[in-house]
Amino acid sequence: MTRTATPLACPACGAAGLEPFHTQHGVPTNSCLLVDTEDEARRFPTGSLRLGFCPRCGFITNSSFDPTKAEYSGRYEETQAFSPRFREFARGLAADWVERHRLTGGTVVEIGCGKGEFLVMMAEAGIGRGIGVDPGVHPERIDPRWDGTLDWIAGRFDAGFGPIEGDAVVCRHTLEHIVPVGDFVREVRAAIGDRLDTAVLFELPDTTRVLDDMAFWDVYYEHCSYFTAGSLARLFASCGFEVDDVRLAYDDQYLLLEARPVAGSGGGWSQDDVAATSAGVDRFAAGYAGITREWTARVNAAGGTTVIWGGGSKGVAFLNAIDAPIAAAVDVNPHKQGTFIAGTGHPVIAPAELVTVDPALVVAMNPIYLEEIAADLRRHGLSPELVAV
Ligand SMILES: [Zn+2]
DSSP: OOOOOOSOBOTTTOOBOOEEEEEEEEEESOSSBOBOSHHHHHTOOEEEEEEEEOTTTOOEEETTOOGGGOOOSTTBOOOOTTSHHHHHHHHHHHHHHHHHTTOTTOEEEEETOTTSHHHHHHHHTTOSEEEEEOTTOOGGGSOGGGBTTEEEEOSOOOGGGOOOOSSEEEEESOGGGOSOHHHHHHHHHHHHTTOTTOEEEEEEEOHHHHHHTTOGGGOOTTOOEEOOHHHHHHHHHHTTEEEEEEEEETTTTEEEEEEEEOSSOOEEOOOOOHHHHHHHHHHHHHHHHHHHHHHHHHHHTSSSOEEEEOOSHHHHHHHHHOOSOOOEEEOSOTTTTTOBOTTTOOBEEOGGGHHHHOOSEEEESOGGGHHHHHHHHHHTTOOOEEEEO
Protein backbone atom coordinates (compact mmCIF):
# COMPACT_ATOMS: atom_id res chain seq x y z
CA MET A 1 0.00 0.00 0.00
CA THR A 2 1.40 3.39 -0.91
CA ARG A 3 0.76 6.51 1.06
CA THR A 4 0.33 9.85 -0.63
CA ALA A 5 1.69 13.05 0.83
CA THR A 6 -0.81 15.86 1.42
CA PRO A 7 -0.14 19.57 1.98
CA LEU A 8 -1.18 19.08 5.64
CA ALA A 9 1.47 20.18 8.14
CA CYS A 10 2.71 17.99 10.99
CA PRO A 11 1.65 19.48 14.36
CA ALA A 12 4.88 18.18 15.93
CA CYS A 13 7.67 19.25 13.56
CA GLY A 14 5.74 21.70 11.35
CA ALA A 15 6.75 20.07 8.06
CA ALA A 16 4.15 19.77 5.30
CA GLY A 17 3.48 16.36 3.78
CA LEU A 18 1.38 14.32 6.23
CA GLU A 19 0.53 10.94 4.71
CA PRO A 20 -2.97 9.66 5.62
CA PHE A 21 -3.05 5.87 6.17
CA HIS A 22 -6.17 4.96 8.16
CA THR A 23 -9.70 6.37 7.99
CA GLN A 24 -12.69 5.49 10.16
CA HIS A 25 -16.02 7.34 10.20
CA GLY A 26 -18.80 7.36 12.78
CA VAL A 27 -16.43 7.16 15.74
CA PRO A 28 -17.90 8.51 19.03
CA THR A 29 -16.19 11.78 19.82
CA ASN A 30 -15.80 10.84 23.46
CA SER A 31 -15.25 7.49 25.09
CA CYS A 32 -14.93 8.54 28.72
CA LEU A 33 -18.05 10.66 29.12
CA LEU A 34 -20.65 9.09 31.38
CA VAL A 35 -23.78 8.52 29.30
CA ASP A 36 -26.93 7.96 31.35
CA THR A 37 -29.29 6.32 28.85
CA GLU A 38 -28.96 3.78 26.05
CA ASP A 39 -30.76 6.16 23.69
CA GLU A 40 -28.36 9.01 24.42
CA ALA A 41 -25.44 6.60 23.95
CA ARG A 42 -26.69 5.51 20.51
CA ARG A 43 -27.25 9.10 19.43
CA PHE A 44 -23.82 10.13 20.69
CA PRO A 45 -21.99 12.66 18.45
CA THR A 46 -19.50 11.07 16.09
CA GLY A 47 -16.47 12.21 14.16
CA SER A 48 -13.84 10.76 11.88
CA LEU A 49 -10.38 9.37 12.34
CA ARG A 50 -8.01 10.21 9.54
CA LEU A 51 -4.63 9.19 10.81
CA GLY A 52 -1.70 10.79 9.03
CA PHE A 53 1.97 9.87 9.35
CA CYS A 54 4.76 12.46 9.21
CA PRO A 55 7.67 10.94 7.26
CA ARG A 56 9.99 13.60 8.65
CA CYS A 57 9.59 13.12 12.43
CA GLY A 58 7.50 9.93 12.69
CA PHE A 59 4.59 11.59 14.50
CA ILE A 60 1.02 10.41 13.81
CA THR A 61 -2.02 12.70 14.07
CA ASN A 62 -5.76 12.54 13.42
CA SER A 63 -6.09 15.33 10.87
CA SER A 64 -9.92 15.17 11.11
CA PHE A 65 -9.92 15.84 14.86
CA ASP A 66 -12.21 18.68 15.91
CA PRO A 67 -11.22 19.96 19.37
CA THR A 68 -14.65 21.56 19.86
CA LYS A 69 -16.12 18.04 19.94
CA ALA A 70 -13.93 16.92 22.84
CA GLU A 71 -15.56 17.58 26.20
CA TYR A 72 -13.33 17.36 29.25
CA SER A 73 -15.81 18.35 31.91
CA GLY A 74 -16.76 16.89 35.27
CA ARG A 75 -18.69 14.19 33.33
CA TYR A 76 -15.37 12.95 31.98
CA GLU A 77 -14.51 9.70 33.73
CA GLU A 78 -11.05 8.58 32.68
CA THR A 79 -9.69 7.32 35.97
CA GLN A 80 -8.13 3.86 36.11
CA ALA A 81 -7.51 4.21 39.81
CA PHE A 82 -10.12 1.60 40.70
CA SER A 83 -7.77 -1.06 39.35
CA PRO A 84 -5.28 -2.29 41.97
CA ARG A 85 -2.74 -3.08 39.22
CA PHE A 86 -2.87 0.48 37.85
CA ARG A 87 -2.76 2.00 41.35
CA GLU A 88 0.32 -0.03 42.20
CA PHE A 89 2.06 1.14 39.01
CA ALA A 90 1.18 4.80 39.62
CA ARG A 91 2.23 4.67 43.26
CA GLY A 92 5.59 3.15 42.32
CA LEU A 93 6.10 5.79 39.64
CA ALA A 94 5.25 8.64 42.05
CA ALA A 95 7.73 7.31 44.61
CA ASP A 96 10.41 6.81 41.94
CA TRP A 97 10.04 10.32 40.53
CA VAL A 98 10.05 11.91 44.02
CA GLU A 99 13.20 10.02 44.97
CA ARG A 100 15.24 10.36 41.79
CA HIS A 101 14.36 13.99 41.15
CA ARG A 102 14.77 14.94 44.83
CA LEU A 103 11.22 16.28 45.11
CA THR A 104 10.80 15.63 48.85
CA GLY A 105 9.35 18.84 50.30
CA GLY A 106 9.28 20.36 46.80
CA THR A 107 6.51 21.70 44.61
CA VAL A 108 5.01 19.77 41.71
CA VAL A 109 2.69 21.18 39.05
CA GLU A 110 0.63 18.51 37.30
CA ILE A 111 -0.88 19.47 33.95
CA GLY A 112 -3.94 17.35 33.16
CA CYS A 113 -4.19 15.91 36.67
CA GLY A 114 -7.54 14.21 35.99
CA LYS A 115 -9.17 13.38 39.30
CA GLY A 116 -5.96 14.14 41.19
CA GLU A 117 -5.03 10.63 42.33
CA PHE A 118 -1.45 10.86 41.12
CA LEU A 119 -0.76 14.16 42.86
CA VAL A 120 -2.08 12.59 46.06
CA MET A 121 0.37 9.72 45.54
CA MET A 122 3.19 12.22 45.06
CA ALA A 123 2.13 13.93 48.31
CA GLU A 124 2.17 10.55 50.04
CA ALA A 125 5.66 10.04 48.57
CA GLY A 126 6.82 13.29 50.16
CA ILE A 127 6.30 16.38 48.00
CA GLY A 128 5.56 19.52 50.03
CA ARG A 129 3.09 21.12 47.67
CA GLY A 130 1.15 20.13 44.58
CA ILE A 131 -0.88 22.13 42.09
CA GLY A 132 -3.17 20.11 39.84
CA VAL A 133 -4.57 21.61 36.65
CA ASP A 134 -7.46 19.94 34.81
CA PRO A 135 -10.88 21.00 33.49
CA GLY A 136 -12.38 17.78 34.92
CA VAL A 137 -10.90 17.91 38.41
CA HIS A 138 -13.17 16.88 41.32
CA PRO A 139 -11.57 18.38 44.47
CA GLU A 140 -14.43 16.99 46.59
CA ARG A 141 -13.20 13.44 45.87
CA ILE A 142 -9.82 14.24 47.43
CA ASP A 143 -9.18 13.35 51.07
CA PRO A 144 -9.45 16.63 53.06
CA ARG A 145 -6.19 15.81 54.85
CA TRP A 146 -4.42 17.13 51.74
CA ASP A 147 -6.06 20.58 52.05
CA GLY A 148 -3.22 23.06 52.29
CA THR A 149 -0.79 20.68 50.54
CA LEU A 150 -2.63 20.24 47.26
CA ASP A 151 -4.38 22.94 45.26
CA TRP A 152 -6.61 22.44 42.25
CA ILE A 153 -7.19 24.62 39.23
CA ALA A 154 -10.26 23.62 37.20
CA GLY A 155 -9.13 24.68 33.75
CA ARG A 156 -6.76 24.01 30.91
CA PHE A 157 -3.08 24.71 30.68
CA ASP A 158 -2.46 27.05 27.76
CA ALA A 159 -0.34 30.01 26.72
CA GLY A 160 -2.14 32.30 29.18
CA PHE A 161 -1.45 30.06 32.18
CA GLY A 162 1.43 32.05 33.61
CA PRO A 163 4.77 30.93 34.99
CA ILE A 164 5.18 27.39 36.31
CA GLU A 165 6.98 27.73 39.60
CA GLY A 166 7.66 24.18 40.61
CA ASP A 167 10.50 21.76 41.08
CA ALA A 168 8.82 19.45 38.61
CA VAL A 169 6.17 19.55 35.91
CA VAL A 170 4.26 16.30 35.60
CA CYS A 171 1.96 15.55 32.67
CA ARG A 172 0.44 12.08 32.36
CA HIS A 173 -1.85 10.83 29.60
CA THR A 174 -2.59 14.32 28.35
CA LEU A 175 -0.31 15.06 25.38
CA GLU A 176 -2.07 12.42 23.26
CA HIS A 177 -5.29 14.47 23.63
CA ILE A 178 -3.76 17.64 22.21
CA VAL A 179 -3.56 18.44 18.47
CA PRO A 180 -1.01 21.29 18.44
CA VAL A 181 1.59 19.26 20.34
CA GLY A 182 4.46 21.47 19.17
CA ASP A 183 2.73 24.62 20.47
CA PHE A 184 1.85 22.86 23.74
CA VAL A 185 5.39 21.68 24.51
CA ARG A 186 6.75 25.14 23.60
CA GLU A 187 4.15 26.69 25.97
CA VAL A 188 5.32 24.37 28.77
CA ARG A 189 8.91 25.39 28.03
CA ALA A 190 7.97 29.11 28.02
CA ALA A 191 6.02 28.79 31.30
CA ILE A 192 9.07 27.26 33.01
CA GLY A 193 11.18 30.24 31.96
CA ASP A 194 14.68 30.28 33.40
CA ARG A 195 14.03 27.73 36.16
CA LEU A 196 16.42 25.31 34.48
CA ASP A 197 16.39 22.88 37.40
CA THR A 198 12.72 21.98 36.81
CA ALA A 199 12.24 18.27 36.11
CA VAL A 200 9.83 17.63 33.24
CA LEU A 201 8.09 14.25 33.48
CA PHE A 202 5.64 13.04 30.84
CA GLU A 203 3.76 9.76 30.45
CA LEU A 204 1.70 8.73 27.42
CA PRO A 205 0.83 5.66 25.33
CA ASP A 206 3.49 4.14 23.10
CA THR A 207 2.34 3.89 19.49
CA THR A 208 4.98 1.38 18.39
CA ARG A 209 3.09 -1.27 20.35
CA VAL A 210 -0.28 -0.15 18.93
CA LEU A 211 1.06 -0.60 15.38
CA ASP A 212 2.94 -3.85 16.11
CA ASP A 213 -0.01 -5.47 17.94
CA MET A 214 -2.63 -4.11 15.50
CA ALA A 215 -4.25 -2.70 18.67
CA PHE A 216 -7.25 -1.04 16.98
CA TRP A 217 -8.86 -0.66 20.43
CA ASP A 218 -6.14 1.87 21.26
CA VAL A 219 -7.08 4.16 18.39
CA TYR A 220 -9.97 6.45 19.27
CA TYR A 221 -11.25 9.96 18.88
CA GLU A 222 -9.83 11.61 22.00
CA HIS A 223 -6.38 10.38 21.09
CA CYS A 224 -5.53 12.73 18.28
CA SER A 225 -1.74 12.49 18.75
CA TYR A 226 0.32 9.30 18.59
CA PHE A 227 3.98 9.19 19.64
CA THR A 228 6.78 6.68 19.51
CA ALA A 229 9.82 7.02 21.79
CA GLY A 230 11.75 8.61 18.92
CA SER A 231 9.10 11.13 17.83
CA LEU A 232 8.48 12.15 21.46
CA ALA A 233 12.17 12.77 22.11
CA ARG A 234 12.51 14.70 18.82
CA LEU A 235 9.61 16.98 19.77
CA PHE A 236 11.02 17.85 23.20
CA ALA A 237 14.55 18.34 21.84
CA SER A 238 13.16 20.78 19.25
CA CYS A 239 11.29 22.77 21.92
CA GLY A 240 14.17 23.70 24.23
CA PHE A 241 14.53 20.55 26.34
CA GLU A 242 17.44 18.24 26.99
CA VAL A 243 15.89 14.77 26.99
CA ASP A 244 17.48 12.61 29.69
CA ASP A 245 15.52 9.44 29.04
CA VAL A 246 12.54 7.90 27.29
CA ARG A 247 11.64 4.42 28.41
CA LEU A 248 8.76 1.96 28.27
CA ALA A 249 6.67 1.09 31.32
CA TYR A 250 3.50 -0.78 32.28
CA ASP A 251 4.17 -3.89 30.20
CA ASP A 252 5.61 -1.66 27.49
CA GLN A 253 2.28 0.15 26.97
CA TYR A 254 3.44 3.59 28.10
CA LEU A 255 6.31 5.94 27.34
CA LEU A 256 7.96 7.77 30.22
CA LEU A 257 9.94 10.86 29.26
CA GLU A 258 12.27 12.73 31.59
CA ALA A 259 13.67 16.04 30.38
CA ARG A 260 15.12 19.32 31.59
CA PRO A 261 14.69 22.80 30.14
CA VAL A 262 17.84 24.28 28.62
CA ALA A 263 18.73 27.84 27.74
CA GLY A 264 19.89 27.07 24.19
CA SER A 265 18.78 24.40 21.78
CA GLY A 266 17.77 21.04 23.16
CA GLY A 267 18.91 17.53 22.43
CA GLY A 268 19.87 14.48 24.44
CA TRP A 269 18.35 10.99 24.25
CA SER A 270 17.25 10.05 20.76
CA GLN A 271 16.09 7.08 18.75
CA ASP A 272 16.02 6.80 14.98
CA ASP A 273 12.72 4.97 14.57
CA VAL A 274 11.06 6.81 11.66
CA ALA A 275 11.60 4.00 9.14
CA ALA A 276 10.34 1.36 11.59
CA THR A 277 7.25 3.46 12.36
CA SER A 278 6.63 3.91 8.65
CA ALA A 279 6.66 0.11 8.21
CA GLY A 280 4.35 -0.30 11.24
CA VAL A 281 1.93 2.23 9.76
CA ASP A 282 1.77 0.22 6.53
CA ARG A 283 1.16 -3.02 8.43
CA PHE A 284 -1.64 -1.42 10.48
CA ALA A 285 -3.34 0.00 7.39
CA ALA A 286 -3.14 -3.32 5.56
CA GLY A 287 -4.23 -5.48 8.52
CA TYR A 288 -7.04 -3.45 10.11
CA ALA A 289 -9.96 -5.02 8.22
CA GLY A 290 -8.64 -8.54 8.87
CA ILE A 291 -8.18 -8.17 12.61
CA THR A 292 -11.60 -6.62 13.21
CA ARG A 293 -13.14 -9.48 11.18
CA GLU A 294 -11.21 -12.02 13.28
CA TRP A 295 -12.60 -10.62 16.53
CA THR A 296 -16.14 -10.59 15.14
CA ALA A 297 -15.76 -14.27 14.21
CA ARG A 298 -14.28 -15.08 17.61
CA VAL A 299 -17.28 -13.59 19.47
CA ASN A 300 -19.77 -15.24 17.11
CA ALA A 301 -18.16 -18.61 17.86
CA ALA A 302 -18.30 -18.17 21.65
CA GLY A 303 -21.33 -20.42 22.10
CA GLY A 304 -22.97 -18.22 24.72
CA THR A 305 -23.03 -14.69 26.03
CA THR A 306 -19.92 -12.52 25.53
CA VAL A 307 -18.98 -9.51 27.62
CA ILE A 308 -15.95 -7.29 27.45
CA TRP A 309 -14.09 -6.26 30.60
CA GLY A 310 -13.28 -2.55 30.54
CA GLY A 311 -15.79 0.21 29.80
CA GLY A 312 -13.16 2.87 29.14
CA SER A 313 -11.71 4.11 25.88
CA LYS A 314 -10.37 0.73 24.75
CA GLY A 315 -13.77 -0.88 25.32
CA VAL A 316 -15.57 1.89 23.46
CA ALA A 317 -13.15 1.63 20.52
CA PHE A 318 -13.41 -2.18 20.45
CA LEU A 319 -17.22 -2.27 20.57
CA ASN A 320 -17.53 0.42 17.91
CA ALA A 321 -15.08 -1.32 15.57
CA ILE A 322 -16.46 -4.86 15.58
CA ASP A 323 -19.91 -6.10 14.63
CA ALA A 324 -20.70 -8.95 17.00
CA PRO A 325 -23.27 -9.79 19.71
CA ILE A 326 -21.75 -8.56 22.97
CA ALA A 327 -24.04 -8.22 25.99
CA ALA A 328 -22.27 -5.65 28.13
CA ALA A 329 -19.06 -4.03 29.26
CA VAL A 330 -17.93 -4.83 32.80
CA ASP A 331 -16.12 -2.11 34.71
CA VAL A 332 -14.77 -1.97 38.25
CA ASN A 333 -15.20 1.83 38.40
CA PRO A 334 -18.46 2.40 40.33
CA HIS A 335 -18.91 5.80 38.64
CA LYS A 336 -19.17 4.05 35.27
CA GLN A 337 -21.55 1.28 36.34
CA GLY A 338 -25.14 1.95 35.23
CA THR A 339 -23.99 4.10 32.29
CA PHE A 340 -23.88 3.19 28.59
CA ILE A 341 -21.13 2.86 25.96
CA ALA A 342 -21.02 5.86 23.61
CA GLY A 343 -21.95 4.93 20.05
CA THR A 344 -23.15 1.37 20.63
CA GLY A 345 -25.34 1.73 23.75
CA HIS A 346 -23.95 -1.34 25.55
CA PRO A 347 -24.68 -1.20 29.30
CA VAL A 348 -21.72 -0.86 31.68
CA ILE A 349 -22.20 -3.28 34.57
CA ALA A 350 -20.47 -4.15 37.83
CA PRO A 351 -18.53 -7.44 38.11
CA ALA A 352 -21.20 -8.73 40.56
CA GLU A 353 -23.87 -8.45 37.84
CA LEU A 354 -22.06 -11.12 35.82
CA VAL A 355 -23.66 -13.72 38.07
CA THR A 356 -26.96 -13.00 36.25
CA VAL A 357 -25.35 -12.64 32.81
CA ASP A 358 -23.38 -15.92 33.16
CA PRO A 359 -20.98 -15.19 30.27
CA ALA A 360 -19.34 -17.88 28.13
CA LEU A 361 -16.57 -15.52 26.98
CA VAL A 362 -14.98 -12.52 28.69
CA VAL A 363 -12.70 -10.36 26.54
CA ALA A 364 -10.37 -8.24 28.66
CA MET A 365 -9.55 -4.90 27.08
CA ASN A 366 -6.06 -4.97 28.57
CA PRO A 367 -3.96 -8.09 29.21
CA ILE A 368 -2.37 -6.41 32.19
CA TYR A 369 -5.61 -6.85 34.16
CA LEU A 370 -6.07 -10.57 33.40
CA GLU A 371 -5.00 -11.68 36.85
CA GLU A 372 -7.32 -9.35 38.74
CA ILE A 373 -10.19 -10.15 36.35
CA ALA A 374 -9.67 -13.89 36.84
CA ALA A 375 -9.72 -13.37 40.62
CA ASP A 376 -12.92 -11.32 40.37
CA LEU A 377 -14.61 -14.01 38.25
CA ARG A 378 -13.59 -16.74 40.73
CA ARG A 379 -14.93 -14.65 43.59
CA HIS A 380 -18.33 -14.61 41.88
CA GLY A 381 -18.22 -18.35 41.21
CA LEU A 382 -17.85 -17.90 37.43
CA SER A 383 -15.52 -19.74 35.06
CA PRO A 384 -16.04 -18.38 31.54
CA GLU A 385 -13.34 -18.46 28.89
CA LEU A 386 -11.16 -15.41 29.59
CA VAL A 387 -9.05 -13.88 26.84
CA ALA A 388 -7.39 -10.52 26.34
CA VAL A 389 -7.15 -8.33 23.26
ZN1 LIG B 1 6.57 15.78 11.85
